[in-house]
Amino acid sequence: MSTCIYCGSTSFGACSRSPNKKHQHNTDGMHCEYCGSMSYGACSYNPEKKHRHGSGNGCRYCGSKSFGSCSYSPTKTHEH
Numbered sequence: 001m002s003t004c005i006y007c008g009s010t011s012f013g014a015c016s017r018s019p020n021k022k023h024q025h026n027t028d029g030m031h032c033e034y035c036g037s038m039s040y041g042a043c044s045y046n047p048e049k050k051h052r053h054g055s056g057n058g059c060r061y062c063g064s065k066s067f068g069s070c071s072y073s074p075t076k077t078h079e080h
Contacts, residue, residue, distance in 0.1 A: 002027050002036070012036055012045055020047045029057030040072055048074045055080065 001010050002025040006017040012035050015023040022045055024033050031038055033052050034045040040062050043051040050061055050072055058065045060079045061072040070078040 002031070022047060025054075027054035029054045050074060 003010055004015055004018070004023040005026050006024065007015055009015065009023055012023050012025075014021060018024060022034055025031075025036070027033050027036075031053060032043055032046070033054055035043050035051070037043065037051055040051050040053075042049060046052055052060050053063070054060070057063060058078075058080065059070055059073070061074075062070050062078070064070065064078055067078050067080075069076055073079055
């Protein structure tokens with residue numbers, strides 16, 4: 001099970017020690033850092049409101065191995 005990088009909790013949601021006040025986990029690339037979901041798209045836990053997966057499994061916002069534009073990313077580019 002993953003833990004928050006700011007406080008060590010296994011929970012998701014509010015974190016008083018995080019700069020953005022949300023638990024953020026160091027994940028395996030398959031799961032969202034903010035909620036643990038394997039999905040892509042909207043995430044209510046992330047301040048950016050998008051699922052963001054750990055690095056190592058393609059684009060952090062959509063999973064693509066490509067580079068260039070990404071409709072899921074807040075910056076509109078694939079982030080690896």
